[in-house]
Amino acid sequence: MTTNEAPLQSENALLESREQQTLGAYIQTYLQRVRAGALGPLPIIIGIVAVAIFFQSRNAAYLSPNNIVNLIMQMSGIALIAFGVVFVLLLGEIDLSVAYVSGVAGVIATILMRPPHNLEWYLTVPIALLAALGIGTLQGFLITTFQLPSFIVTLAGLLAWNGAILLLVGAGGTVGIPASPFREIANVYLPPELGLGFVVVLVVAYAATQFIQLQSRRAQGLNAKPITIIGIQIAILVVLAVGVVLIVNQDRGLPLIGAIVIVTLIVLTFITRNTRFGRYVFAVGGNKEAARRAGIRVERVRLYVFMLCSFMAGVGGIILASRLKSVSANQGGGQLLLNCISAAVIGGTSLFGGRGAVYSAVLGALLIAMVENGMVFLRLETGWQFIITGIVLVLAVIVDSLSQRSQKRSGLA
Amino acid sequence: MEAPPLLELKGVSKRFGAVQALTQVDFAVRAGEVMALVGDNGAGKSTLIKGIAGIYPFDEGETFFDGQRVTIHNPREATALGIEIVYQDLALADNLDVVANMFLGRETMQGIQLDEARMELAAIETLTSLSVSTLRSVRTPVAGLSGGQRQAIAIAKAVLWNSRLVILDEPTAALGVAQTRQVLNLVRNLAAKGLGVVIISHNLHDVFECADRITALRLGQKVREFITKETNQQEVVHAITAGALQYVPGMKES
Numbered sequence: 001m002t003t004n005e006a007p008l009q010s011e012n013a014l015l016e017s018r019e020q021q022t023l024g025a026y027i028q029t030y031l032q033r034v035r036a037g038a039l040g041p042l043p044i045i046i047g048i049v050a051v052a053i054f055f056q057s058r059n060a061a062y063l064s065p066n067n068i069v070n071l072i073m074q075m076s077g078i079a080l081i082a083f084g085v086v087f088v089l090l091l092g093e094i095d096l097s098v099a100y101v102s103g104v105a106g107v108i109a110t111i112l113m114r115p116p117h118n119l120e121w122y123l124t125v126p127i128a129l130l131a132a133l134g135i136g137t138l139q140g141f142l143i144t145t146f147q148l149p150s151f152i153v154t155l156a157g158l159l160a161w162n163g164a165i166l167l168l169v170g171a172g173g174t175v176g177i178p179a180s181p182f183r184e185i186a187n188v189y190l191p192p193e194l195g196l197g198f199v200v201v202l203v204v205a206y207a208a209t210q211f212i213q214l215q216s217r218r219a220q221g222l223n224a225k226p227i228t229i230i231g232i233q234i235a236i237l238v239v240l241a242v243g244v245v246l247i248v249n250q251d252r253g254l255p256l257i258g259a260i261v262i263v264t265l266i267v268l269t270f271i272t273r274n275t276r277f278g279r280y281v282f283a284v285g286g287n288k289e290a291a292r293r294a295g296i297r298v299e300r301v302r303l304y305v306f307m308l309c310s311f312m313a314g315v316g317g318i319i320l321a322s323r324l325k326s327v328s329a330n331q332g333g334g335q336l337l338l339n340c341i342s343a344a345v346i347g348g349t350s351l352f353g354g355r356g357a358v359y360s361a362v363l364g365a366l367l368i369a370m371v372e373n374g375m376v377f378l379r380l381e382t383g384w385q386f387i388i389t390g391i392v393l394v395l396a397v398i399v400d401s402l403s404q405r406s407q408k409r410s411g412l413a
Numbered sequence: 414m415e416a417p418p419l420l421e422l423k424g425v426s427k428r429f430g431a432v433q434a435l436t437q438v439d440f441a442v443r444a445g446e447v448m449a450l451v452g453d454n455g456a457g458k459s460t461l462i463k464g465i466a467g468i469y470p471f472d473e474g475e476t477f478f479d480g481q482r483v484t485i486h487n488p489r490e491a492t493a494l495g496i497e498i499v500y501q502d503l504a505l506a507d508n509l510d511v512v513a514n515m516f517l518g519r520e521t522m523q524g525i526q527l528d529e530a531r532m533e534l535a536a537i538e539t540l541t542s543l544s545v546s547t548l549r550s551v552r553t554p555v556a557g558l559s560g561g562q563r564q565a566i567a568i569a570k571a572v573l574w575n576s577r578l579v580i581l582d583e584p585t586a587a588l589g590v591a592q593t594r595q596v597l598n599l600v601r602n603l604a605a606k607g608l609g610v611v612i613i614s615h616n617l618h619d620v621f622e623c624a625d626r627i628t629a630l631r632l633g634q635k636v637r638e639f640i641t642k643e644t645n646q647q648e649v650v651h652a653i654t655a656g657a658l659q660y661v662p663g664m665k666e667s
Binding site: 076214217220221222223274276280282283284286287289290291294295296354355394407 | 443476500502503505506509513514517518519520522525526527530533534550552583591
């Protein structure tokens with residue numbers, strides 16, 4: 001606390017901050033924040049690099065173009081579901097029903113295509129997504145209207161939607177998806193030029209918005225990010241995005257669902273950072289009472305978040321069903337729930353509410369897919385895979401807890 | 414003729430079941446003036462400001478704002494009149510930065526996007542106009558600020574909205590010496606900007622330092638109104654603890 005009580009320096013420190021920030025000062029502030037525990041995506045990136053090095057050293061085929069395409073396929077469903085989990089965690093709540101809600105969506109979209117319904121996929125998929133949204137509305141309504149703990153309501157949902165899947169599919173059964181674009185969503189790859197064009201457009205658009213923002217902030221005399229930093233960030237993005245696409249283009253190309261994940265990431269990131277709703281999600285997660293007094297309709301924000309979470313679970317469920325080209329009585333079961341919540345947490349979204357980012361869903365899902373996939377490469381039993389994922393999860397929560405504590409100490413959290 | 418007070422309450426009363434929380438209280442605040450509200454625990458200070466804020470309306474009495482008779486039914490109506498209250502627990506979201514907190518619930522938009530640049534400029538302008546000088550950046554999360562700085566943000570937040578009357582509930586209660594001084598300066602700055610200020614405090618030293626007038630409440634009644642320059646702490650303490658009551662507590666007025 002005392003360190004922040006800067007002396008009554010000059011006339012006004014705020015005016016000083018309006019001067020252009022130098023590169024050195026920017027880096028210094030960043031390092032200060034990292035030392036104080038505001039780590040951002042740093043731990044998960046280190047984790048991903050470490051896991052990549054480990055498996056690559058055991059088997060040179062791990063980072064082959066073929067397997068990188070597999071990794072993208074494997075992470076996509078988890079990432080899409082985890083996007084919604086991030087929002088719920090930002091509120092300081094939990095949604096335990098996401099896995100079976102995703103299952104319900106996959107099952108509904110499939111069953112309605114088959115006799116006796118014989119509906120077209122472009123009807124069944126939206127119906128399935130609406131059903132997911134309806135489930136989220138119901139759960140959110142119960143949580144906000146009766147002030148029930150989200151843990152309990154979504155635990156009840158976990159049971160009930162599991163039951164619904166069993167009834168719809170029939171115990172032990174498997175139902176194939178009739179031939180349709182729905183069955184193929186997860187098995188389509190962008191042609192090489194299209195994949196490359198896609199990321200180039202995104203990178204250019206990102207660079208453009210960064211520079212426009214820089215210009216406008218400078219024009220208004222506000223503190224702006226040093227141009228060197230923006231340049232470095234764009235350079236890293238170009239190398240990563242274009243690099244990955246060039247690699248996957250040597251194999252099947254960029255999976256369509258990978259592109260869907262990226263577009264969703266951009267849209268949801270915009271919502272969290274640039275819109276009123278996103279601001280309110282953080283405010284409610286940070287201090288519910290403050291949000292209420294500021295005139296924010298707290299319960300409505302919470303309802304919308306649970307709706308969004310179930311909807312994203314539905315989207316993920318469609319993709320997961322499509323990957324297997326069928327749905328089973330165990331749809332949404334197994335360790336899917338664990339993977340989706342772990343993905344958000346491992347990626348750096350705090351379980352304590354108010355801190356996190358949408359990208360953590362993608363990074364966390366990537367790490368989980370990498371471990372899962374690497375285990376297969378090493379021909380280790382599934383048991384080991386669970387144990388290692390469990391250890392990674394605990395590590396992530398320890399990092400979260402420690403960084404929270406050290407941020408509190410240095411007054412950042 | 415003198416301009417009417419910014420806010421004037423005439424004979425307001427409030428009863429909670431069997432408890433008469435306020436009895437026939439007159440209270441007035443002028444623009445550009447700091448009015449301190451003092452009294453022991455249970456004297457009715459909180460009831461009075463909550464009534465002004467519209468959290469629960471008075472049972473009896475009249476409220477005048479700018480000389481116009483008004484009835485404030487809920488907090489939104491109070492805000493619409495330009496009345497802002499800074500509560501003791503400051504109601505800031507720790508994870509958000511200073512700008513986000515100051516604009517919380519009333520963000521400046523540019524289409525569907527938050528207009529961060531405009532909000533940042535307005536925040537800096539307001540803080541500068543109040544001579545809040547210890548803040549290094551308006552983009553630091555509020556959690557990183559000291560108690561005095563947080564109080565300053567909460568007050569600046571109230572000022573941002575062209576408010577005309579700011580009510581501060583125990584603004585210096587948890588602060589050290591230097592921080593208390595900053596906050597008291599800030600309170601004077603508010604008055605200097607032409608706002609009406611009501612400050613509730615138990616600390617008479619602070620009250621004498623920043624208030625122009627002092628209203629002493631005791632057992633839900635107004636004991637006396639002092640002009641700070643013409644009184645001393647002893648007189649005020651006496652009023653708070655043993656001031657003559659006009660109405661006998663528990664009895665209907667005759």
